[in-house]
Amino acid sequence: MKRFAAWTAVAAASAVLAGCGGDGAPVAAAATLKVQAGGATGKELADVQILRIGNGNEIQTLDPHRGEEVQGANVQRDLYEGLVNEAPNGDIVPGVAESWTMSDDGKTYVFHLRHDARWSNGDPVTAADFLFGLRRGVDPKTLSTYSFILSPIENADEISAGKRPPDDLGVRALDDYTLEIQLAHPTPYFVSLLQHSMTYPLHRASFEKHGDQFTRPGNLVSNGAFELADWVVQSHIKLVRNPHYWNNANNKLDEVWFYPTEDQSAELQRYRANELDITDVVPATQIKWIRENLAAEFVVAPYLGSYFYGFNLTRPPFKDQPKLRRALALAIDRQAITDQVIGAGQTPAFGWVPPVAHYQPQQMPEGAWTQAAREAEAKRLYAEAGYSAAKPLRTELMYNTQENHRRIAVAMASMWKRVLGVETEITNQEWKVYLDTRNKKIDTQVYRHGWIGDYNDAFTFAEMLRSTAGLNDTGYDNPEYDRLVTAAQSELDLDKRGELLEAAERVMLADMPILPIYTYVTARLVKPWVGGYQSNIMDHHPHKDLYILKH
Amino acid sequence: MLRYSLRRLLGAIPTLFLLTAFTFFMIRAAPGGPFSRERQLLPEIEANLNAAYHLDEPLYMQFGRYLGGLLRFDFGPSFQYRDYTVTELIKTGFPVSLKLGGAAMLVALVIGVAAGCIAALRQNRAADHGVMAVAMTGISIPNFVMAPLLILVFAVYLRWLPAGGLGGLRTMVLPVTALALPQIAYLARLTRGSMIEVLRSNFIRTAKAQGLPTWQIVVRHALRPVLLPVVSYLGPAAAAVITGSVVIEQIFSVPGIGRFFVTGALNRDYTLVMGVVVFYGALIIAFNFVVDLAYAWLDPRVKYK
Numbered sequence: 001m002k003r004f005a006a007w008t009a010v011a012a013a014s015a016v017l018a019g020c021g022g023d024g025a026p027v028a029a030a031a032t033l034k035v036q037a038g039g040a041t042g043k044e045l046a047d048v049q050i051l052r053i054g055n056g057n058e059i060q061t062l063d064p065h066r067g068e069e070v071q072g073a074n075v076q077r078d079l080y081e082g083l084v085n086e087a088p089n090g091d092i093v094p095g096v097a098e099s100w101t102m103s104d105d106g107k108t109y110v111f112h113l114r115h116d117a118r119w120s121n122g123d124p125v126t127a128a129d130f131l132f133g134l135r136r137g138v139d140p141k142t143l144s145t146y147s148f149i150l151s152p153i154e155n156a157d158e159i160s161a162g163k164r165p166p167d168d169l170g171v172r173a174l175d176d177y178t179l180e181i182q183l184a185h186p187t188p189y190f191v192s193l194l195q196h197s198m199t200y201p202l203h204r205a206s207f208e209k210h211g212d213q214f215t216r217p218g219n220l221v222s223n224g225a226f227e228l229a230d231w232v233v234q235s236h237i238k239l240v241r242n243p244h245y246w247n248n249a250n251n252k253l254d255e256v257w258f259y260p261t262e263d264q265s266a267e268l269q270r271y272r273a274n275e276l277d278i279t280d281v282v283p284a285t286q287i288k289w290i291r292e293n294l295a296a297e298f299v300v301a302p303y304l305g306s307y308f309y310g311f312n313l314t315r316p317p318f319k320d321q322p323k324l325r326r327a328l329a330l331a332i333d334r335q336a337i338t339d340q341v342i343g344a345g346q347t348p349a350f351g352w353v354p355p356v357a358h359y360q361p362q363q364m365p366e367g368a369w370t371q372a373a374r375e376a377e378a379k380r381l382y383a384e385a386g387y388s389a390a391k392p393l394r395t396e397l398m399y400n401t402q403e404n405h406r407r408i409a410v411a412m413a414s415m416w417k418r419v420l421g422v423e424t425e426i427t428n429q430e431w432k433v434y435l436d437t438r439n440k441k442i443d444t445q446v447y448r449h450g451w452i453g454d455y456n457d458a459f460t461f462a463e464m465l466r467s468t469a470g471l472n473d474t475g476y477d478n479p480e481y482d483r484l485v486t487a488a489q490s491e492l493d494l495d496k497r498g499e500l501l502e503a504a505e506r507v508m509l510a511d512m513p514i515l516p517i518y519t520y521v522t523a524r525l526v527k528p529w530v531g532g533y534q535s536n537i538m539d540h541h542p543h544k545d546l547y548i549l550k551h
Numbered sequence: 552m553l554r555y556s557l558r559r560l561l562g563a564i565p566t567l568f569l570l571t572a573f574t575f576f577m578i579r580a581a582p583g584g585p586f587s588r589e590r591q592l593l594p595e596i597e598a599n600l601n602a603a604y605h606l607d608e609p610l611y612m613q614f615g616r617y618l619g620g621l622l623r624f625d626f627g628p629s630f631q632y633r634d635y636t637v638t639e640l641i642k643t644g645f646p647v648s649l650k651l652g653g654a655a656m657l658v659a660l661v662i663g664v665a666a667g668c669i670a671a672l673r674q675n676r677a678a679d680h681g682v683m684a685v686a687m688t689g690i691s692i693p694n695f696v697m698a699p700l701l702i703l704v705f706a707v708y709l710r711w712l713p714a715g716g717l718g719g720l721r722t723m724v725l726p727v728t729a730l731a732l733p734q735i736a737y738l739a740r741l742t743r744g745s746m747i748e749v750l751r752s753n754f755i756r757t758a759k760a761q762g763l764p765t766w767q768i769v770v771r772h773a774l775r776p777v778l779l780p781v782v783s784y785l786g787p788a789a790a791a792v793i794t795g796s797v798v799i800e801q802i803f804s805v806p807g808i809g810r811f812f813v814t815g816a817l818n819r820d821y822t823l824v825m826g827v828v829v830f831y832g833a834l835i836i837a838f839n840f841v842v843d844l845a846y847a848w849l850d851p852r853v854k855y856k
Contacts (some may be wrong), residue, residue: 057814061633068588140599145592161595215634233632233643234806235717259716262810263801265699266715270804273706273714432583432819439591451589470591 037529038549046529046548049254053543054261054271056280058234062215064197065137065144070452070539071280073197075258078239078543079222080200083111083130083179084191088545090456090536092192096125096201096223097179106186106492113177118244119203120227127173129201129223134181135166137198149198149454152187186490188497189457192357195540196455225251225544234260245544252547271525277548278533279525284404287343290525297525300345301535304354305452305520306461307346309397309412312444313513314475317395324385324393325512328446329364330378331419332412333371334517341411342404344523349516352461353505356537358494359458362505364512375419382420394423399448400434408517409448438473449473452520456538458501459488465508476513527551552847559843563836570832571621571825575614578816578824585630585819604630617825626826631818637826641808644795645830647717648807652793654727656785659734664781666735667742668769674747682739689736698729698802715804726803730792741784745777752776775849782849786842790835794827 038044059072064080067073077086085095097111117125138147138159147160154170170182183190193199203221210219220228225247226239237258241251259276261267264283268290270276282290282298290298311318311325318325334348350367353359366374387393397413399405409426416422429437437443451471453460462485464471467478481504488500508514522539529551533541586592586600601607605616620627626637670682705725706714713722749755750773758768795809808827815823846853 058632060631063634066633140596143600143603145586145588145596145600147596148590148593157593161593162599212634232806233635233640234800234810235804259804261804262814263804266702266802266804269699269702269707270714270716273702273710275714275716431817432587433581434583435587435589436583471589 037527037551038531042549043531044550045252045531046550049252049548050257051253051255051530051543051546051548052257052259052275052277054267054276054279055237055258056260057262058260059237059258062220062228062231064200064202065133065142065146067197068145071260074541075237075239076197076200077224077540078226078256079220079224079228080197081117081224081245082194082196082199082201083113084194086195086536086538086540086542088532088534088536088541090538090540092195095194096130100191106188107183109181109183109190110174111179111181113179114246115177116246117223118246119221119223120242120244121203121206121221122244123203123205123221124176125201125223126176127179128176129203130179130199131171131173132204133200133202134171135169136202138169139166144198146196146198149193149196152183152185152190152193154182154184156184186492188492188494189455189459192455192457195538225542226253226256229255236260247544251544253543256543268525271527274527277527277530282344282523282525284342284344287523294525297528298523299526299533299535300521300523301539302347302355302537303452303520303522303539304356304456304460304537305450306349306352306354307450307517307520308349308352309515309517310438310444310447310449310474311513311515312441312447312473312475313477314441315445317393318445321385322510322512323381324387325515327378327381327385327420328416328422329512329515330366330374330381331422332415332515332517335371336415337408337411338518341407342518345521346518347521349519351505351509352514352516353458353501354453354461354519354537356453356458356461357456358498360498360502362502362509364509378419387420387422389421392421392423394425395445396425396427397446398427398429398434398437398444400431401428405448441473441475444473446515447473449514450520458498458505459485462488462501462504465513474513476508476511478507478511481507481511556840559840563833563840566836567829567832571618571829572614574825574828575617576610578819578821579610581816581819583819585821587819604628621829626829627822629820629823631814631820631823637822640811640823641826641830644806644808644811647805648795648800648809649793651717651723651726651730651799651805651807652789652795654723655730655734656789656792658727659731659738660785662731663735663738664742664778666739668746668774668777670739670743671746671750672765672769679743683743686736686739689732690740692732694729694733694796695798695802697732698725698799701725701729702802715802717803717805726799726805729803730796730799734788734792737784737788738781741781742777745780746773749773749776779846779849782842782845786838787835790831790838794831794834 055074056071059075060069061067061072062076064076067076081095083095083097084092087093096113096117098114100109100111102109113127119125134150136142137144138150138156140160140162150156155164155168158164159166159169172180174180201223206219206221207214213219217228217230222228222242225242225245227242229240230238239256241248241254245251261280264281267276267279268283268286271279313319338346338348350363351361353361355361366377397409399409406428413424413426416424438447451461451464463469465476466472466482466485484500484504484507488497491497491500526533529549530546531549532546586597605613624638628636629640632640666682670679673679702714702725705712712724716722755768755773758772795807797809797813799805800807800809811823811827815827
């Protein structure tokens with residue numbers, strides 16, 4: 001049990017460090033060297049082109065079809081190249097496919113592959129490799145937990161469910177360099193799905209030769225700008241330049257090292273000691289210090305994520321109580337939460353879907369009011385819902401154990417108390433227990449939730465509040481909302497589709513099954529000598545576009 | 552002696568069995584499983600996953616299967632780190648933990664015992680107070696405070712040593728120091744207390760009366776009995792230190808097995824948790840056995856039959 005006590009100690013360490021490095025410490029912080037990166041012109045490259053990245057938790061796998069977390073995807077993005085690629089700003093650009101066409105009914109895509117794409121062993125990358133990868137992705141034997149990404153493809157769902165063989169997947173290799181994908185229904189965001197690792201090609205010969213060892217250094221054959229040189233679990237993953245990559249001439253980096261950085265304070269120290277060029281995150285307790293001392297290297301950008309609280313609509317006190325839910329939502333001073341409680345630059349949210357492509361962000365009408373006006377309205381609605389100082393609402397607010405969540409929960413409870421007189425009991429549960437509790441909808445009343453989209457489209461958010469969605473832990477069930485989202489699902493006109501999804505969000509915000517708090521940001525440190533780094537809403541950074549400036 | 556060893560070995564089997572059973576059923580009793588996630592899996596996919604990992608079988612069958620694997624030193628596949636088996640993870644992680652922990656224990660033993668002896672011989676004088684003050688500080692500063700401090704001073708400000716990672720000797724200095732400091736402190740106090748007691752005993756008084764020089768009395772006569780309590784502390788302590796420290800491994804980004812205890816439990820990585828717990832249990836049993844053997848060598852009054 002000692003080890004569990006020690007775990008909380010690690011969390012405490014960040015607080016301790018804040019004291020050490022924070023106030024009054026001499027700003028001899030060695031990392032703030034006055035470096036003129038890039039030499040006299042600002043563009044000169046360093047002789048050594050090695051990038052070292054803090055990558056959060058140890059990755060789960062390098063198998064593109066079995067991964068499900070961000071950390072693993074970061075590495076796979078360098079190892080593999082799909083039909084499409086992502087530009088530094090997040091735009092979808094041609095990858096192995098030079099061009100593609102979509103049929104008029106939006107259900108058939110034909111991809112024309114470049115002839116010079118090569119695997120890291122020199123073999124050509126062909127349509128058959130993509131076909132093999134896609135079939136493996138939906139094959140239940142693969143044990144993929146992300147096969148739903150391929151769900152728009154014809155027969156994909158039945159194959160994942162084991163009702164049809166993988167060969168029935170609606171994908172055909174018309175010849176070595178032409179791939180046809182047949183969709184079950186029009187999916188306007190289909191091309192943006194193709195950045196996902198589930199769609200990567202697989203080198204069949206090496207995969208069949210090595211079996212479940214195919215991702216090991218020495219065995220893994222990849223088609224991206226880099227190949228795997230070394231992988232020591234919990235220590236590092238080393239990638240080196242893939243000399244066979246079709247665009248190798250424009251790849252400046254020779255090596256990319258990924259370091260697992262579970263401890264955020266330790267990651268910061270390694271960054272300050274010049275052992276990392278880019279961090280995964282920054283410790284929340286250190287943001288003030290970073291803003292004061294490393295402001296030029298602190299990069300904050302909007303991220304495809306929404307932080308919110310859900311109401312359990314299947315039980316009292318929130319069942320059939322839209323006014324009460326709205327009162328609670330209005331009583332929260334979001335600006336105070338983002339500025340004073342967490343403070344990395346998150347944006348207060350009065351709507352739910354973050355600023356994604358082809359979508360006009362929506363918000364509650366009260367979002368434009370002053371906080372004082374919102375609180376007055378909250379009091380009115382609270383009274384209308386039948387509560388008062390004499391008969392206050394007693395509720396339980398639940399979050400999964402984590403320092404920032406705790407701070408936000410405490411702030412919310414005190415705002416409710418101050419504005420409305422609500423008596424809130426705050427409880428927390430460890431993540432896996434929490435998932436269970438939340439999904440059962442029995443013991444929850446108001447609970448924390450956050451969602452990072454899987455692809456750059458409003459649908460990745462909109463779908464989860466449908467009455468049938470597995471992610472819908474609120475129990476929200478509004479036929480009008482379901483109708484609008486379902487209609488949007490197959491609407492090919494991007495403008496019309498956007499309007500349908502926007503209308504759906506307005507319906508939802510009127511019902512208030514959830515309480516939006518803020519839109520996520522990515523906040524990390526990037527050394528001044530790292531060139532080519534651009535923030536984007538997906539937070540995807542193919543490292544072939546980065547380089548090291550002279551310093 | 553041989554019979555004693557055999558008896559101890561046989562005695563270890565039920566202990567390990569109970570440990571395995573207890574851990575197995577405890578972690579299964581925890582709510583949530585390795586495949587519980589925000590997005591509910593399709594029922595077919597979840598059933599498929601459960602079948603692949605035999606989670607669809609009744610618990611007693613799974614337990615039997617696990618025991619069968621253990622007999623073949625097969626700890627099963629990791630649920631979280633899907634490209635590796637638990638045996639592989641322990642095989643790559645343990646040498647790292649062993650190297651760091653072993654070095655730390657060695658450093659701690661040499662410095663701690665020496666400091667303890669000096670303090671005892673200079674009892675209630677400046678050297679004694681000095682050593683004990685440092686030892687008390689060492690014990691009371693937890694290593695989650697000490698480790699970041701060491702990094703801040705030696706890696707960030709002075710730039711003498713790397714802040715993390717594990718490569719050459721240079722990368723070992725800070726984690727070994729952080730691991731050794733509390734052990735040094737503890738061993739120094741233990742040695743001092745034991746030495747003071749031994750120095751008052753009759754056989755030492757006799758040696759003194761015979762006019763032997765102090766260093767000879769300490770090294771030839773006192774040290775062996777002094778080490779008795781030290782050795783009994785050393786067994787379990789060494790097992791704990793060489794199986795890695797979560798805090799040290801996290802803060803110094805060291806790829807040992809210590810952190811698997813925590814990450815494994817949080818991820819409900821059943822096999823990984825079982826693997827490290829059983830491994831740790833076996834080590835403790837082995838070290839306690841070694842300690843008992845060392846006793847026989849250190850203390851002529853102890854005989855094993």
